[in-house]
Amino acid sequence: MSYLLGLTLLVLSGVAVLRLARLATGCWLVDAPLGWFVGSGWYGLAAMLLRFLLGLPHGRAAALCVLALPIVAWGALRYRAPELLGPLPPPRPALRLPRPRWLFGPIAAYVLVVVVAAILHGANTPTHTDDGVRVRAFTPILAFEDSWNATARALFMMAGPVTTFVPSLGWSLSGTLDHFHVNYFVATSLVAFLLLAIGLATSRGAPERGWAQALAALSLPLFVYHCTSTYSDAVLALFLAAGALFAMEYGRKGDLSDALRAGLVLAVAATVKREGEVVAGTLLFLLLLQVGWNGRRTGHRQLLRLLPVVGAPLVLFAAGKVACVGLAQAFPILDVLAAAPATGASGVQPGQRAAAAAAFGQALFRSWNPGMVFWLLPLPLLLRPALVRSQRFAWSLAGGLLLLAETAYICVLSMPQFTLNETTVHRALLVPALLAACWVAAAASEPVEPSA
Amino acid sequence: VPLTTIPTASKPRLGTLLLAATLCVSPAVASASAFETVPLSFVERYAESDGPTLLTPTGLVLPVSRSQTLVLPLPGLDRLELDLVSEGHFRLVWTNENAADVGGSTPPPPFLVIRPGPSTISLDTLIAPSRDPGSRPVLEFLGSGTLTITGARASRATGGREELARRAALATLLAPQTIWPATINFLQRPLVSASPACWFDDAVALLSALAAAVAVAAAWRRMGRRGALAAGLVAACLTATLLSDALLLVRFLPAFRLAPTPSPEERIAENYYFHPELGVVAALARSTLPVTDRVGVIGPPGDWFSSQTLCFNLAPRPCVRIDGKGPTYGGISEVERLAIDQLDSIVVVSSDAAPPPGFQSVAAVNRFSFVARRP
Numbered sequence: 122m123s124y125l126l127g128l129t130l131l132v133l134s135g136v137a138v139l140r141l142a143r144l145a146t147g148c149w150l151v152d153a154p155l156g157w158f159v160g161s162g163w164y165g166l167a168a169m170l171l172r173f174l175l176g177l178p179h180g181r182a183a184a185l186c187v188l189a190l191p192i193v194a195w196g197a198l199r200y201r202a203p204e205l206l207g208p209l210p211p212p213r214p215a216l217r218l219p220r221p222r223w224l225f226g227p228i229a230a231y232v233l234v235v236v237v238a239a240i241l242h243g244a245n246t247p248t249h250t251d252d253g254v255r256v257r258a259f260t261p262i263l264a265f266e267d268s269w270n271a272t273a274r275a276l277f278m279m280a281g282p283v284t285t286f287v288p289s290l291g292w293s294l295s296g297t298l299d300h301f302h303v304n305y306f307v308a309t310s311l312v313a314f315l316l317l318a319i320g321l322a323t324s325r326g327a328p329e330r331g332w333a334q335a336l337a338a339l340s341l342p343l344f345v346y347h348c349t350s351t352y353s354d355a356v357l358a359l360f361l362a363a364g365a366l367f368a369m370e371y372g373r374k375g376d377l378s379d380a381l382r383a384g385l386v387l388a389v390a391a392t393v394k395r396e397g398e399v400v401a402g403t404l405l406f407l408l409l410l411q412v413g414w415n416g417r418r419t420g421h422r423q424l425l426r427l428l429p430v431v432g433a434p435l436v437l438f439a440a441g442k443v444a445c446v447g448l449a450q451a452f453p454i455l456d457v458l459a460a461a462p463a464t465g466a467s468g469v470q471p472g473q474r475a476a477a478a479a480a481f482g483q484a485l486f487r488s489w490n491p492g493m494v495f496w497l498l499p500l501p502l503l504l505r506p507a508l509v510r511s512q513r514f515a516w517s518l519a520g521g522l523l524l525l526a527e528t529a530y531i532c533v534l535s536m537p538q539f540t541l542n543e544t545t546v547h548r549a550l551l552v553p554a555l556l557a558a559c560w561v562a563a564a565a566s567e568p569v570e571p572s573a
Numbered sequence: 574v575p576l577t578t579i580p581t582a583s584k585p586r587l588g589t590l591l592l593a594a595t596l597c598v599s600p601a602v603a604s605a606s607a608f609e610t611v612p613l614s615f616v617e618r619y620a621e622s623d624g625p626t627l628l629t630p631t632g633l634v635l636p637v638s639r640s641q642t643l644v645l646p647l648p649g650l651d652r653l654e655l656d657l658v659s660e661g662h663f664r665l666v667w668t669n670e671n672a673a674d675v676g677g678s679t680p681p682p683p684f685l686v687i688r689p690g691p692s693t694i695s696l697d698t699l700i701a702p703s704r705d706p707g708s709r710p711v712l713e714f715l716g717s718g719t720l721t722i723t724g725a726r727a728s729r730a731t732g733g734r735e736e737l738a739r740r741a742a743l744a745t746l747l748a749p750q751t752i753w754p755a756t757i758n759f760l761q762r763p764l765v766s767a768s769p770a771c772w773f774d775d776a777v778a779l780l781s782a783l784a785a786a787v788a789v790a791a792a793w794r795r796m797g798r799r800g801a802l803a804a805g806l807v808a809a810c811l812t813a814t815l816l817s818d819a820l821l822l823v824r825f826l827p828a829f830r831l832a833p834t835p836s837p838e839e840r841i842a843e844n845y846y847f848h849p850e851l852g853v854v855a856a857l858a859r860s861t862l863p864v865t866d867r868v869g870v871i872g873p874p875g876d877w878f879s880s881q882t883l884c885f886n887l888a889p890r891p892c893v894r895i896d897g898k899g900p901t902y903g904g905i906s907e908v909e910r911l912a913i914d915q916l917d918s919i920v921v922v923s924s925d926a927a928p929p930p931g932f933q934s935v936a937a938v939n940r941f942s943f944v945a946r947r948p
Contacts, residue, residue, distance in 0.1 A: 231818060242829035247841045247852070247886065250754045251878065254885045255906045262888045263908065272908045298889050301837050340814045342760055342821050346750070349829070352757055487772045489763040489820070493813035496778045500809055504785075504802040543759045565810045569796075569803045 123295035124305050128157075130188045131290065135160025137191035140206060141198070142430070144382050147210030150320030155382065157313040158363050162389025164188060164290065165282035166437055172269070173445040179267045179286075184293045219328040228336045235339045236315065240308045243349035244301060253351040256280055258303040261289035265298055274446050278453065282441070283360070283393045284353050303351045311348045314338070314359040318559070321366055325373075333566040337558035338362070343490035344551050353394045354548045358555040360390035361401060365517060365556055368408055369563060373513045377423050380412050384431040392438050395453065400552050403527060404520050405431055411516045469537055477537030481529060481546060490547040491554040498557050501564035508567055517560055525553040608654060611647065611725040619646035632723035635714065637661065639873070639923055639941055643712045644670060650710050651730040653696045661718020661939060662849040663687040665694065668701045669708040680761050681753050686849045687720070698730075699737075699744040706734055716850050717923070717939040735768070742767045746820070749828035753847040754878065763820065777816045785809035841886055850923055851879050854942045855886040858920045861936045861944045866917040868892045869902065873923045881905055883920055895919070895929075918946040 135156030139145040145152050167187040171177045198205050219225040248258040260280040263273045277285055288306040292298050315335045322331025339345055347355035367383035370376070384405065391401035409427065416423045442451040485495040498521075502509050509518060528549050532540040539545040617628040624641035627634040635641055647653070668682040683700050698710050714720060730737055742764050750761060763773030788808035792801040834840050838856050845852030862868060868890050872880035877896065884892035884905050893902040893911045901912045919928040921943055928934075928945040937943035 234822070238826060238829050238831060241831045241833060245830040245832075245834055245840050246752075246844050249845060249847070249882065250757050251881075252757070254882050259885065259905055259908075262885075266889055268908075270908065272906060276906055276908070299837055300886065300888070301840065336814060336818075340818050340821070342817070342825075345821065345825065346756065346760065350757055486778075487762075487774045488759065489774055489817070490760055492817045492821075493774065493777055493781070496774065496781070497810055497813055500785075500806055504806040504809075505799075507799075544755075545758070547759045548757070561810065565806050567803075569800045 123291035123297065123299070124302050127290035127294055128305075128309060131160035131164055131287065132156040133160070134163060134188045134191050137195040138163050139382075140195050141191060142381070142385070143207040144378060144385065145210065146213075146324065146378075148213050148320065148324040150216070151317065151324050154313040154317035154320060155363070155386070157309065158317075158360060158386050158389055160188075161283050161287045161310075162386075162392060162434065163191065165284075165286045165389075165392055166434060166441065168264075168286040169282040169441040169445070170437060172267070173274075173441050179264060179293070181293050181296070184290055213324045214326040216323050217326075217328060219332050225329065225332055228332055232315065232332070232335045232339055235345060236312065239311065239345055239348045243304050243308050246304070246349060248300065248303065248351045250350060250352060253303075257284060257353045258288075258300065258351040260285040261287075261292070261303055262298065262300075264289040265292040269445075271446075275450070278442065278446055278450065279395050280353065281392045281394050281397060282438070283389065284356060304349075307348055307351060307356055310356050310359045314363055317363055318366060321370065325370065327566070329566045330563050333562035334366075334559045337494070337562035338555060340492045341490075341494060341551070341554050341558055342492055343547050344555060347548070347551060352548075354551045357390065357393045357397050357400070358552045360386065360393050360397070361404065361552055362555045362559055364390055364401070365404060365520065365559065368404065368411070368520065369513070369517045369559070371408075372411070372516045375415060375512075377412075377426060380408060380423070380427055381430050383408055384427050385434070388431050388434040388438075391435060398452075399527065400524055403523050407516065407520045407523065473537040473541065474533055477533045477540040480540050480543070481532050484532075484540070484543075484546045484550060488547060491550055492558075494554050494558045494561060497561045501561060505564060505567075508564060513567075514560070514564060517556075517563075521553060521556040521560055524556060528553055608652070608726040608728045611727050613722060613725060616645065616722070616725060620644060629721075632656075632658070632721045635720045635722070637663070637714050637717055637720055639717055639925070640713060640715045643714070645710045645712065647727055648707050648709050649730050650698050651728045653698065653710060654724075654726040655694050655696070655722055656691070656724035657687060657694060658691050658721040658723055659687045659689050659718065661687075661689060661716050661720065662853050663714050663716035663718070663720065664847060664849055665696075666713040666715065667696050667698070668711050668713075669698060669703045669705070670711055671703055671708060680751055680755075680759075681847075683748070683751060684847065686846060687714075687716075688849070689718075691723075697744060697748070699741045700748040704737065704741050706730065706737055715848075717941045738767045746773060747823055750824040752828055761824070773820065777813055780816065781809040781813040784812040845882075848879060850938060850942055851882060853938050854920065854922045854944075855883055857936050857938060858883070858887060858944050862887070862890065862918050862920075862946070864890055866890050866946075867911055867915055869895045869911070869913065869916045869919045869929075871895045871919065871921045871924050871926050871928070874926075876923075879922050883922055887920070918944065920944050 132153055133156070135158065136145065136152050138159050139152060139156060164187055168179055168183065171183055171187070172179045177183060248254055256276055256279050260276050263269065263276065264285050288303040291302050315338065318334040319328065319331035322328055322334070344355055344358065364383045364386035367379045367386065371379040371383060387401045387405045387408065391398050409424065412427050413421060413424045439451070484490065508514055532546045532549055536545070613633045614628060617626055617633050620626065621644040622642060624638065625636055664684050665687055666682050666684040682702055685694060687694065698704060745761070746763055746765060750756065765771040765773050765776050785805040785808050789801045789805035792804040796804060830844055838859065841859070842852050842856035868887050870880040870883045870892060872894070880894040880896060884894060891904070891909050891911060893904045893909055895902050899913060901910045903910055913929050919932045921928060921941070923941050925941055931947055932945035933948050934943045934945045
């Protein structure tokens with residue numbers, strides 16, 4: 122019950138943030154799941170700043186204040202100065218079910234079966250992995266105990282504020298620790314992403330795309346398995362992909378609101394797990410580039426509107442990190458990336474990189490961990506090249522490929538030993554695999570436009 | 574777990590039914606010969622074991638102390654069914670004679686969980702590593718307590734080495750996913766055929782390419798070039814996705830715990846699949862110890878995982894792992910540090926180490942796993 126209470130408050134708080142930022146779509150199918158991602162980011166970031174920057178104890182009162190603030194602010198503005206909240210969002214096309222039914226009926230059944238199985242198995246399975254016990258499911262316990270010595274703070278740097286404070290919200294509200302809230306948090310993120318994919322596409326008049334993306338996401342075997350665990354890799358992939366869905370919509374229609382939503386969710390994704398800073402940073406950089414490119418003839422007013430939406434959470438996040446562990450240790454991911462690619466400098470044995478390159482290829486195409494997505498990724502380029510070259514698909518493909526290249530760099534050049542023993546390579550591919558799955562599904566479900 | 578125990582005294586679980594359905598459609602199983610009863614006296618006389626075995630009127634008794642291995646005198650076995658009466662919580666790992674030592678990134682041999690009470694278990698030697706026509710099956714019982722084998726039935730493998738390799742590859746491809754701590758890193762490799770080597774992904778890619786070609790050819794005249802190529806893309810995506818999804822369902826659904834279990838205590842007690850005794854001890858300690866207790870955990874030598882996981886499940890109790898030289902000991906990720914004289918209680922799991930002086934056992938699973946407190 123305490124988890125459901127926390128979840129409800131988080132979603133309401135997230136929707137209130139969206140309304141205050143004039144980023145709500147007006148369609149609950151989209152706003153509710155988007156509220157989960159934004160609310161998680163808001164709560165995680167605010168709790169982090171209160172605890173480490175202001176030194177206030179973290180507990181029930183702080184949690185309620187953080188969650189209530191946007192709701193109260195929105196209520197007050199709506200009552201006192203509704204003009205500040207902007208005009209109502211434009212009406213959306215009538216919602217419809219995907220067609221043809223004979224195809225999308227079984228797809229919906231598969232999605233439902235896999236989601237329910239993942240939720241049940243995930244909820245039934247206590248944390249049983251080394252990383253889960255040591256870090257991912259442990260930092261929420263530290264947040265609940267509000268016990269932050271130097272070692273605990275170092276763990277917090279690895280986990281990030283979202284995966285630390287959000288799973289512990291129900292405990293803070295009820296005063297009782299139930300270890301399985303971490304499992305529920307992962308399951309909620311999965312459901313929120315699927316609802317967002319389906320809801321967003323449906324609200325834009327193309328439910329086929331949303332269901333195809335849901336099917337594609339749940340066709341990634343290791344990703345599905347991760348969603349039943351308390352690891353954070355799937356959570357990071359889900360937050361990133363949620364942002365990428367809006368980036369794709371921006372490419373499709375050029376509506377700046379979608380770019381702002383994408384920027385906001387990607388900024389939240391940067392606070393999920395230490396690696397989130399790099400992968401979300403890459404997509405954010407590309408989004409800024411895309412908005413800047415689109416505004417090259419009309420001035421850069423759009424870019425100037427995007428920058429504060431992306432920059433404010435990131436600056437606050439950086440301030441919170443520095444307050445937590447100091448400047449020198451606040452950005453350890455830079456050390457990871459800077460691991461010298463020269464042979465011997467980072468403990469890499471001669472020949473390891475060549476072997477790791479082969480293992481990376483096996484991981485992409487023959488391990489089944491990412492399903493068939495990397496086989497399918499080149500097909501739209503071959504079969505629908507005009508579509509791929511269009512604004513709608515080119516930027517999002519570039520984002521996915523950039524992340525794949527980053528993953529290849531880390532797995533082959535930077536840390537080949539972990540690719541050879543297979544401890545990290547398949548997990549590292551979860552993020553590019555999920556983005557690729559969404560992209561391929563969108564390309565395959567795109568109707569053929571009549572020839573000019 | 575790859576195969577689920579079938580409690581004879583209770584209704585089959587959903588996972589068991591799904592597994593049964595999977596096995597029924599598996600060609601590997603369909604070609605196995607019929608089961609024959611194996612006399613327990615034969616097993617007792619010719620089996621090799623690193624622990625005592627005792628033939629009684631009830632059956633073959635194994636008084637297992639933390640672990641016991643049994644090499645069955647049944648070379649060329651295909652499937653084995655055992656009727657058991659257990660007085661402990663066991664993980665049964667089965668493999669084949671001369672199997673390579675498991676470690677590193679290798680998936681573990683298949684295993685299943687045995688709970689107290691009567692049960693019938695079914696083992697498929699085809700999915701265990703290093704299967705060859707003459708190899709004897711090796712059973713390793715991990716846990717403590719008396720285990721009585723009251724009946725055994727076996728079916729013999731048919732066909733030669735090549736036939737066996739073909740069936741083993743198919744059985745492994747369709748076997749439920751083994752769930753253990755490192756499953757998070759990689760899933761079982763999907764090999765359709767060992768000789769010649771054929772990967773599942775390659776085969777599906779080929780079929781998808783064929784589906785795309787057929788779709789393009791069929792739609793070319795009716796839909797034009799662009800429409801036909803788009804249809805080809807859809808056909809390839811659907812073929813690849815649906816085949817891969819079918820394998821996902823076959824592997825995951827029987828391995829997943831799908832019965833809703835509202836009680837968190839029950840989930841902890843029952844769902845540490847790869848270390849059933851750990852879950853039982855954790856649940857016992859959680860119900861025995863006040864949340865204000867400071868706890869020390871003693872695990873088996875060299876096993877950092879059990880003590881760490883126990884500490885995790887005992888939160889918010891301050892907890893450290895007693896696994897080295899004192900005077901202070903570290904908790905999870907060394908966040909906590911406590912000395913013995915600061916502890917209120919000790920939890921021992923699967924270890925013959927005695928608790929430090931001054932602690933008395935207050936609750937026990939067996940003599941190797943118990944909870945002790947200061948009087």
